[in-house]
Amino acid sequence: MQSFLTTKFFERSATKVAPDLLGKFLVRRLRGKKIALMITEVEAYHGFKDRASHASKGLTQRNKIMFGEAGNWYVYFIYGMYWMLNIVTGDKSMPSAVLIRGVKEFNGPGKLTKTLRINKYFNGKTANKKTGLWIEDRGVKIGNPPSRKASEGNFRFLKTKIKKGPRIGVDYAGPVWSKKQWRFYLEGASHT
DNA sequence: AGCAAGATCGGT
DNA sequence: CCGATCTTGCTG
Numbered sequence: 578m579q580s581f582l583t584t585k586f587f588e589r590s591a592t593k594v595a596p597d598l599l600g601k602f603l604v605r606r607l608r609g610k611k612i613a614l615m616i617t618e619v620e621a622y623h624g625f626k627d628r629a630s631h632a633s634k635g636l637t638q639r640n641k642i643m644f645g646e647a648g649n650w651y652v653y654f655i656y657g658m659y660w661m662l663n664i665v666t667g668d669k670s671m672p673s674a675v676l677i678r679g680v681k682e683f684n685g686p687g688k689l690t691k692t693l694r695i696n697k698y699f700n701g702k703t704a705n706k707k708t709g710l711w712i713e714d715r716g717v718k719i720g721n722p723p724s725r726k727a728s729e730g731n732f733r734f735l736k737t738k739i740k741k742g743p744r745i746g747v748d749y750a751g752p753v754w755s756k757k758q759w760r761f762y763l764e765g766a767s768h769t
Numbered sequence: 770a771g772c773a774a775g776a777t778c779g780g781t
Numbered sequence: 782c783c784g785a786t787c788t789t790g791c792t793g
Contacts, residue, residue, distance in 0.1 A: 620776070622776075629776070630776085631776080634790075634791095637789080637790065638789080638790085639788085639789060639790080653776085653788090653789090654787075654788055654789090655775055655776070655777070655787095655788085656774095656775060656777050656778085656785080656786070656787080656788095657775090657785070657786025657787035657788075658777070658778080658785070658786055658787080659777050659778080661776060661777085663776085676776055678776085685777070685778070686776075686777075687777045687778065688777090688778080744776070745776070745777090746775080746776055746777070747776060749774080749775080750776095
């Protein structure tokens with residue numbers, strides 16, 4: 578049982594979408610094969626006032642995707658070497674996105690895109706099967722099963738916790754914004 | 770046109 | 782901690 582995450586899932590605040598992405602699967606079609614990796618670490622970049630976010634500079638050529646449709650990929654190049662993979666969230670009045678930082682197999686947003694061959698091609702494209710890169714709910718839930726009879730479904734419970742902390746590499750944003758607890762990760766899966 | 774900075778990473 | 786490496790956006 579698996580379901581593909583559609584626009585509706587992403588049309589919410591980045592700070593709500595971000596923790597909900599933990600336990601979901603990033604799926605990439607590569608050379609005819611599907612690679613599915615469970616998301617374990619994310620960060621929310623929320624609104625034009627967030628000084629850690631590209632959107633705080635106002636609309637520019639690079640960040641315009643953040644001002645667009647939820648459920649699109651926002652992919653940008655950084656440090657001369659790495660591609661960062663984000664999914665756009667919220668409605669258009671609130672430019673925002675969630676950075677996918679880590680999956681179960683390994684941590685680090687730059688390693689993720691390198692491994693899955695994700696680059697500029699995906700920027701502005703919708704996360705779906707046609708694009709070759711999308712997100713699925715495969716029935717994983719975080720935490721303990723509620724009770725034997727309540728857990729009727731095809732759910733698999735991951736006995737771990739969602740933790741949060743400050744976002745990585747955004748000291749330039751100043752004390753207020755760099756300290757926002759907008760990084761979410763599964764316990765034991767932190768990059769740092 | 771020039772320049773400084775950057776949502777990183779791996780090696781000292 | 783430091784260098785690699787290059788696009789972006791700001792300044793002039």
